[in-house]
Amino acid sequence: MQRYVRIESITFDGTALPLPMSLRLSRRTQPLPATGEGEVFATSVQMGAATIGAEVRLRGVAAAEDMTLGRCGQLTGVISAADGSHNRTVRLDRAVLVAVEHAYEQSTTASAVLRFVAEAPDGSEEPFAVEETP
Amino acid sequence: MTTLDGQQLFASGPCRLTAGPWRRATQRRGLAGLDGEYLLDLGRRGREIVQAGRLQAATAAEVLAAVAQIEAVDDGGEHTLTDTHGRVFTRVVIESFEPDTPQSGRGWWCDYTLRYRQLP
Numbered sequence: 035m036q037r038y039v040r041i042e043s044i045t046f047d048g049t050a051l052p053l054p055m056s057l058r059l060s061r062r063t064q065p066l067p068a069t070g071e072g073e074v075f076a077t078s079v080q081m082g083a084a085t086i087g088a089e090v091r092l093r094g095v096a097a098a099e100d101m102t103l104g105r106c107g108q109l110t111g112v113i114s115a116a117d118g119s120h121n122r123t124v125r126l127d128r129a130v131l132v133a134v135e136h137a138y139e140q141s142t143t144a145s146a147v148l149r150f151v152a153e154a155p156d157g158s159e160e161p162f163a164v165e166e167t168p
Numbered sequence: 169m170t171t172l173d174g175q176q177l178f179a180s181g182p183c184r185l186t187a188g189p190w191r192r193a194t195q196r197r198g199l200a201g202l203d204g205e206y207l208l209d210l211g212r213r214g215r216e217i218v219q220a221g222r223l224q225a226a227t228a229a230e231v232l233a234a235v236a237q238i239e240a241v242d243d244g245g246e247h248t249l250t251d252t253h254g255r256v257f258t259r260v261v262i263e264s265f266e267p268d269t270p271q272s273g274r275g276w277w278c279d280y281t282l283r284y285r286q287l288p
Contacts (some may be wrong), residue, residue: 037275052275059248061229063273066273068181068182068221068222068279069182069184070181070182070183070184070221070252071170071182071183071184071185071251071253072252072253075179076182077182078181078182078222078224078277079274080222080224080271080273081273081274082271082273
């Protein structure tokens with residue numbers, strides 16, 4: 035199992051996001067269960083459209099304060115492997131900024147969380163891509 | 169298994185039937201200077217039965233074919249509807265069939281609502 039120890043960079047819409055602490059990616063769908071007559075349990079579980087999201091945590095709030103909700107652009111994160119063998123680049127081609135959160139805590143650095151949801155223009159092309167470079 | 173005229177049109181997914189109350193038609197007549205009114209019973213007029221369910225198939229074309237099969241029996245004629253518990257609803261006429269657009273999830277599927285009028 036590969037360990038990733040360092041976030042080299044995260045950029046959004048061509049702007050570098052400084053001091054990244056973490057990058058989380060999620061893929062979710064909404065279950066749509068249906069039950070027939072006299073049935074106790076769902077006999078059909080279908081899925082709604084899948085949503086691919088990302089969450090970026092930054093040390094400091096200055097960069098996040100300049101962000102406008104609804105801004106859309108490519109979100110790219112470069113993470114390096116522990117053994118230095120390769121970098122992993124994750125990319126959301128059309129990431130829409132849907133939330134910005136600032137947190138000020140006692141005796142520690144302020145932090146910000148940026149949340150994104152990816153859109154696929156044609157509804158079928160995967161907006162998430164990952165590649166590994168030596 | 170809910171069937172219509174013995175045909176298994178809804179077997180690909182679950183469905184529920186809700187039978188509404190029988191309705192009676194009445195005419196009311198009042199006369200000047202008299203308390204009360206005449207109530208003329210015109211008899212039973214029918215009741216609505218709503219079937220909500222889901223059609224499922226491996227491809228969108230198969231879901232649309234299942235929709236077309238149901239549309240084919242929407243002919244204004246009387247049919248016999250039988251539910252999972254064996255309840256039989258005779259003399260039902262399809263009043264509307266509303267399928268959603270097919271969607272992909274695990275395979276293809278669409279939810280639908282069928283409204284029947286059961287004649288007395």
